[in-house]
Amino acid sequence: MTGGPSAAARLFDIRRVIGGLFVVYGLIVGLIGLFDGPSEIDKAQGVRINLWAGLAMLVFGLLMLLWQWLRPAEPPAAEEAGKV
Template structure:
């Protein structure tokens, strides 16, 4: 009788296996979000956009003349930065869901 009383907490059944399954599902979901391709692509584009944009800010006059008066590195860096930020925003607004756990059927 005491064993049955230990299983109930607050009037609800408590099963430690359910807790372990939920913890494993949360860990799997966190791993899926961590390795989301949108995060990788967004991070790389933001980093390269900053680097190329900073190079465009400090272009010499010879480099500007080579691009026919256009600060091409500055514009390319800005586009890369915006694209990377959009990828990160998309990943933030629509996070990936972990795929359902497969049952072995055994």
């Protein structure tokens, strides 16, 4: 990598992975919930559960990505990296 250890630390930040997956799954589940038919809504006692679950996952994923953007991961100091 040309960016060094700092770029590698940001690339493999777990918040980016979790946030990205929750955003993608939230969009998929939310879109499914948006187009649910009456039978699916009746199964959930009149609640569009897929839509609400998708929105919750989307918000959580966006918060994780926002957290990663506002407080990026710092690479370990040189003296800490040598200790194992």
